[in-house]
Amino acid sequence: MKIIKLHITDKELIRDAIKNKRSAQKKLFDKYAPKMLSVCRRYIHDIHIAEELMLQGFMKVFTSLNSFQFNGSFEGWIRRIMVNHCISYLRKKEKLVFVESLPENPHLEETDEKIDAKQNAEFLQKIIDELPEGYKTVFMLFAVEGYKHKEIAETLGITENTSKSQLYKARNILKSKIKSQNEKQYGIQ
Amino acid sequence: MKNNMESNNIDEIFKNSLETKEGKVSDGAWNRLEFMLDDFEIKKKKRRNRLLFFAASIAILLFVGVFHFSSSPTKKQLKIVEKKETLIDSNSIQISSNKEIQKIDPIKNEISKIEIHKNQKIVEIPIENPELMEVQISIKDTNIVANKKTINIEAEKLLALVEDEISEEEKNYTIKNPLTENRVLTRKMLDSILVAELDFNFKSTGIQIDAETLLAEIETEIDFDNSILDKSVLGIIKEKIKKLTTAVASND
Numbered sequence: 001m002k003i004i005k006l007h008i009t010d011k012e013l014i015r016d017a018i019k020n021k022r023s024a025q026k027k028l029f030d031k032y033a034p035k036m037l038s039v040c041r042r043y044i045h046d047i048h049i050a051e052e053l054m055l056q057g058f059m060k061v062f063t064s065l066n067s068f069q070f071n072g073s074f075e076g077w078i079r080r081i082m083v084n085h086c087i088s089y090l091r092k093k094e095k096l097v098f099v100e101s102l103p104e105n106p107h108l109e110e111t112d113e114k115i116d117a118k119q120n121a122e123f124l125q126k127i128i129d130e131l132p133e134g135y136k137t138v139f140m141l142f143a144v145e146g147y148k149h150k151e152i153a154e155t156l157g158i159t160e161n162t163s164k165s166q167l168y169k170a171r172n173i174l175k176s177k178i179k180s181q182n183e184k185q186y187g188i189q
Numbered sequence: 190m191k192n193n194m195e196s197n198n199i200d201e202i203f204k205n206s207l208e209t210k211e212g213k214v215s216d217g218a219w220n221r222l223e224f225m226l227d228d229f230e231i232k233k234k235k236r237r238n239r240l241l242f243f244a245a246s247i248a249i250l251l252f253v254g255v256f257h258f259s260s261s262p263t264k265k266q267l268k269i270v271e272k273k274e275t276l277i278d279s280n281s282i283q284i285s286s287n288k289e290i291q292k293i294d295p296i297k298n299e300i301s302k303i304e305i306h307k308n309q310k311i312v313e314i315p316i317e318n319p320e321l322m323e324v325q326i327s328i329k330d331t332n333i334v335a336n337k338k339t340i341n342i343e344a345e346k347l348l349a350l351v352e353d354e355i356s357e358e359e360k361n362y363t364i365k366n367p368l369t370e371n372r373v374l375t376r377k378m379l380d381s382i383l384v385a386e387l388d389f390n391f392k393s394t395g396i397q398i399d400a401e402t403l404l405a406e407i408e409t410e411i412d413f414d415n416s417i418l419d420k421s422v423l424g425i426i427k428e429k430i431k432k433l434t435t436a437v438a439s440n441d
Binding site for chain 1: 199200202203204206207208210211212213214215218219221222223225226229230
């Protein structure tokens with residue numbers, strides 16, 4: 001009886017990709033490229049540059065597959081490579097500017113706005129893009145990627161206080177924009 | 190607490206909304222990536238080949254170097270830049286200098302060379318057999334005129350000193366005698382002829398003569414112009430005697 005293997009696991013694909021098998025590399029690319037393009041797009045406003053950075057990120061992925069330990073998530077590993085590559089690009093272009101000022105107790109001064117949870121992804125991406133690069137990067141790393149302030153500080157080469165300050169300001173701006181949007185859309189005061 | 194919840198709330202909204210979002214990858218994206226991967230492989234191969242080439246070059250250089258040094262002659266050489274006195278005996282060679290003293294333990298039937306550098310001149314004294322080394326050279330003053338210097342020398346010693354100058358190819362000689370057919374003269378035969386000729390005047394008495402006289406006597410006895418010996422051999426002998434006597438005189 002002939003058994004046809006319908007499902008090839010990531011592990012097998014990764015092992016074949018390490019051996020430089022183009023078919024395995026293409027399958028991994030097809031599977032993860034759309035998600036990774038979205039990751040890059042969060043940090044890079046220009047979609048073409050974001051895609052170019054994603055391809056360069058995949059180059060890094062395929063040329064350093066040997067170092068992947070099969071303990072954690074492969075997607076998480078690729079995502080981290082993509083994020084680091086985008087941040088390197090921003091730092092090289094000197095787009096990351098951080099203003100180091102932090103209120104004594106940032107949480108107490110945050111605006112107290114009701115947030116409508118049903119926000120459109122495109123709208124959220126739009127207001128994210130409007131943030132200054134420093135605010136945006138710290139907010140994304142903290143809120144979406146789940147980094148701690150210590151990790152953010154190490155990744156971006158800033159202090160933890162600067163990271164907290166950027167996050168605080170980013171949140172306030174985002175909240176105020178969501179509030180305005182809610183007012184326009186639903187007439188909520 | 191309320192603000193914390195608000196913060197978490199907004200973070201969650203963005204996380205939930207953006208995390209699952211997927212972008213639309215352009216059609217030619219994979220082809221571009223494939224091209225980049227191919228290019229990377231080519232560069233990697235070139236880099237590897239270059240490394241192999243360098244490694245092979247270094248290995249060859251090392252091999253040639255080791256071979257060169259291991260195959261160089263094992264002759265012992267002493268180089269003295271500045272010295273006042275050189276003393277040679279049958280068991281050892283000891284050189285006294287105003288700066289250092291060097292000593293070589295008994296030479297076991299090996300050819301040794303002593304190079305003496307003084308006033309830009311080099312004197313090479315080949316010694317084949319330590320048992321014959323009865324030559325004693327004393328160098329005291331460079332300003333003494335050559336023809337006033339004397340040397341104690343025996344025929345065998347003189348022959349021993351000359352031997353190294355004759356290469357392997359010249360160790361068999363052709364005697365060009367119009368009265369007889371050309372024939373090969375072995376080294377041993379030549380040695381005995383030379384010893385006999387030189388001993389005729391010097392060996393029996395071991396007399397002291399000056400350098401110029403020694404040369405003149407040898408020339409007379411051997412008759413360089415009319416000797417039956419090969420000219421090149423005679424040339425070497427003559428040159429060696431001249432060199433020896435001049436060097437001894439200038440260094441005495």
